[in-house]
């Protein structure tokens with residue numbers, strides 16, 4: 001390494017205590033190719049962003065064409081064709097009442113925008129006391145201050161308590177560890193009662209409830225019953241509290257429908273999208289909302305302006321990537337691929353469920369998770385780095401969330417490739433047996 005080259009500081013990485021990261025030179029379909037000639041099967045869509053395979057030629061071409069025509073123009077007071085087209089395309093697939101779209105840069109900023117809009121909405125109606133936000137246990141909504149505040153306490157947030165705004169927290173429908181001690185087969189979603197009580201008692205000071213609809217990602221790939229999400233919508237509506245659906249992970253087919261909210265026939269007041277919006281090519285995000293909310297930001301009163309924006313808001317190249325990404329849903333059998341992935345999850349998970357070191361298996365759409373029984377459960381489980389390195393040595397990119405191994409592949413993964421991923425996880429269970437007290 002040349003002495004002038006800067007040290008690359010990687011996110012979420014124990015600097016100096018982990019092997020040097022592989023340098024990736026090419027991506028092709030589900031594979032990443034490293035500079036030392038290794039091929040790694042990407043079983044997590046490279047941080048949950050890739051949909052149709054790496055370096056998909058249609059998205060790559062759209063990016064090139066747009067960069068040569070118009071690379072960027074400020075979005076305050078200007079518009080451009082790729083954003084107009086994207087508004088048209090998204091308008092056809094999001095729940096109908098979401099008629100307004102506000103662009104930002106990534107999942108965290110899409111969440112910040114929703115939180116700020118919700119709070120400003122109530123204050124512009126003269127109800128500034130309605131400013132508290134309710135979020136779920138095990139939530140993860142991003143790393144900026146507001147997004148980190150609505151996220152639950154975790155190793156991600158522990159160093160930053162002074163930068164987090166206090167939030168109200170309520171139960172998640174984490175059925176494997178039911179917060180109210182019931183079992184899913186016979187429960188009536190009693191985990192919702194705490195939220196209902198909170199809203200009944202304090203709804204006058206609560207602006208919004210934020211959820212990851214049906215699937216809490218970084219908290220451990222926790223799958224919620226659809227009735228829970230439908231219930232959250234019902235009680236928020238009953239108490240005149242806004243609902244923010246953070247579809248940053250779940251959007252664009254991950255859960256088997258275009259958006260998770262659609263599986264539960266829920267229309268939120270805000271929907272945040274990012275990650276898959278550009279098919280995993282470029283950073284772009286959006287917060288969508290209804291006429292009711294937008295109305296409070298119109299009329300020319302300076303107090304009704306939404307004072308928020310980023311330099312690269314609605315970047316034309318990113319919008320062109322998003323348009324090309326959405327076009328692929330029309331030109332390729334994307335939902336057939338999604339169904340094929342779900343079939344493999346259904347076929348392979350039972351063998352893991354039967355293993356004594358497995359505490360729970362769960363899946364929704366293209367996402368499956370295997371929760372391992374270990375003495376040090378949680379994100380910092382000592383098993384995590386061992387598993388990660390085992391998988392990489394086998395040529396598979398899987399990045400366990402502590403003791404939860406999950407599979408979240410690009411939609412173009414072939415069934416035999418997905419079976420190979422499961423075979424690799426099966427072969428790793430020996431490490432789990434060594435690390436845990438479970439009797440085999």
Ligand SMILES: Cc1ncc(COP(=O)(O)O)c(C=O)c1O
Pocket residue numbers: 106107108109111140141142143212217218246247248249274275
């Ligand atoms: C549900 C959810 N919301 C928000 C975020 C933050 O997105 P970003 O990392 O793009 O800021 C994430 C990231 O994993 C997420 O899973």
